[in-house]
Amino acid sequence: MKLSGKVAIVTGAGRNIGEEVSRMLAAEGASVAVVDLDEARAEKVAADIVAAGGKAQAFICDVANEDDIRATVNGxxxxxxxxxxxxxxVAMSDNKHIFDITTEEWNRTIAITLTAPFLFGKHAAKAMAEGGNGGRIINVSSTSGYYGRDRAIAYTAAKGGVVNLTRSMAIQLAPHNIRVNSVVPNKIGSPVGKDNFDPTRPVSNLRGRPGVPADLAKAILFLASDESDFISGTDLFVDGGVSAMMPGSK
Structure with missing residues (x-):
């Protein structure tokens, strides 16, 4: 197993990508902290992992609250x-035009999508450094962090922030043997904050199909394992090739 004896925290783990990542890391031997604000979702994912022979425990956390984050990491x-x-x-999207979004909506989107990864990274990295064995941090960015959108403003700003947050974290945590990378998905699984996945929704990419959570989970597993030991501070695009296409390409 690639992660035998490791302890992994996965945020936003109650559904979609986070759920699949939790299951995959557990299947490779990690003890997984299934972190979500929704207790029922977190408990179900953790219970399913245990029933399948893995190790997992649910942790309920409001990722917009630093005290909750600190307590979760310590717990x-x-x-x-x-x-x-x-x-x-963990992330949320505003899906708003700049003229329509309120300051409250902006602040909450930034808090959950950008500030929470910073705070989880800060407190988890401290625990990793104290443990003396290094660690791996994988941030989930988005193609929306590289391109503007006509129906989101705070989300694109936050995901763009995650990109450079990853690089600075990688530099600052390298002396502690902590590798930091990001994955960059595009339209994988259900939309951010939604439950329903429509496998027939039209996509324009080089693979000719929508991404599924397992596509991203496999990339995250790679970055969490020793197989990626010489990779740090980089962004792994898991987008079906859409970012390689000229705008307007079919």
Missing amino acids: VADALGGVDILVNN
């Missing part, structure tokens, strides 16, 4: 024996 370290891997998956 994971105490309950599971440290922190080795952090997957910053």
